[in-house]
Amino acid sequence: MKVEISRVLEKLTGAQNVGLTRMTPPFEGIENFDYGLRRALDAKFDWPDFGDMMLHQVPEKRLVFVRGVFELRFAFFLSPDEKDTLYCIGPWASGPRSKESIAWCSAYLDEKAQKVVEEYHNRVRQIDDNAIKTLLFAIISLLFPEGELRTEEWREFMPLHFRLSIESFSDTSFTEQLPAELIAERYASENRMLQAVTKGDNEEAMAAYENFRRFQLTPRLHSPLRDFKNFSIILNSLLRKAIEQASVHPYYIDRISSRFAIEIEALASLEEGERLRMRMVKEYCLYVKKYSLQQYSPLIQKVINEVNLHMDSSLSLKSLAAQCYISPSYLSNVFKQETGQTLTDYISSRRMERAARLLLTTNARVAVVAEKVGILDVNYFTKMFKSATGQTPTHYRRDQRAKAALEVAPDGAPPLPQTPEREKREKTRKS
DSSP states (O other): OOOOHHHHHHHHHHHHTOOEEEEOTTOTTGGGTTTTHHHHHOTTOOHHHHHHHHHHHSOTTEEEEEEOGGGOEEEEEEOSSSTTOEEEEEEEESSSOOHHHHHHHHHHSOHHHHHHHHHHHHHSEEOOHHHHHHHHHHHHGGGSSTTOOEEEEESSOSSTTOOOOGGGGGSHIIIIIHHHHHHHHHHHHHHHHHHHHHHTOHHHHHHHHHHHTTOOOOOOSSOHHHHHHHHHHHHHHHHHHHHHTTTOOHHHHHHHHHHHHHHHHTOOOHHHHHHHHHHHHHHHHHHHHHHOOTTSOHHHHHHHHHHHHTTTSOOOHHHHHHHTTSOHHHHHHHHHHHHSSOHHHHHHHHHHHHHHHHHHHOOOOHHHHHHHTTOOOHHHHHHHHHHHHSSOHHHHHHHHHHHOOOOOOTTOOOOOOOOHHHHHHHHHHHO
8 A cells, every 4th residue: 555655744743743844946935844943043044055955965765863953853854755855854852941951041142032942942842752753763664665764863953064153143033033933823823723613624623723732832830730721721712712703602602611611620631631622622613513603694593592592492483483573484484595494394303403412411201301302292202203213212212322322412411320220231232
């Protein structure tokens, strides 16, 4: 099976939250491979010449790990399938800045330049050096015949004749342009993520989030976990505003944002927190898909919200039309025109969806479930439910629960309680 190199590298760098730069003649844009650090330190540097030099100095069938200025790591290798193409992965840092680096900056740089260096390091992803080297070799070796790929270590590079000049750190391109570009890039990534969430585009939102979370924001407190929680609260607020732009009703926005606020405060580790953030992005996208009404007119938005928020009340074409001060026939025509189904059918389908959720997430009796979706006649409810799902409510609950444990629903429904009967069924199913 032929491996497509671009897809492999996109997945790899996306998973590790590090940069990926494809260097090929005429080497346009390669000055951004380290987020513009060296371009800011030497505005007159010949980047095409550097690209050509690296293209010819990296050996074939070699994965070269290099360490550059500011304790940054990179990996280079020549593409086996693309002519004159060099891939650069990085930068990453193997940990926080060393005491030596901090001492050097304190001794030779003014306060403004020190802040730029600190902000730059906050932009770079911190990863265990041995872990990422092992991973990169394992994945990239798939692009070569077995046993052909070798590794090399370069102690210093970038460019190979590059030397730090103290004067460079006081130049406006370093003290003003570099931080401005880093901040602009972070905000651009943030906006791409929020725009994708507003559209309910989970794939695009996650891709933008992967780029956004590469920015390690400057710590504000001595507790890393507390800092993480504070930034997560900010992310929760941004996501909440994003789905508000998608015309999601404030009731649903408050429900999801409140739930995540509680989960954020309950975090016990950074690893757990990172998983929570990814779930936040995904579930906010799900909310847009489920509750967004931006494609409808204000009239139909009002009617749909009334149906969804008052499912347990008596809903009818006549009562809904009266609330909107219009005739039932006009509401019926407009609703069918915008949604493609009659209002009566919509109410019935939403009631059955809610009933199915209640049957799976609660132990309430069928009569109680029927009442919660606005149907007081249990027999009529059973008939409607069977017509919609092909099963009676009792059989539906039994069969669905027997298949697997229920995951947390997009609307925040809790998992099923572990009853003795359910535990017994699960043991029987597994055996």
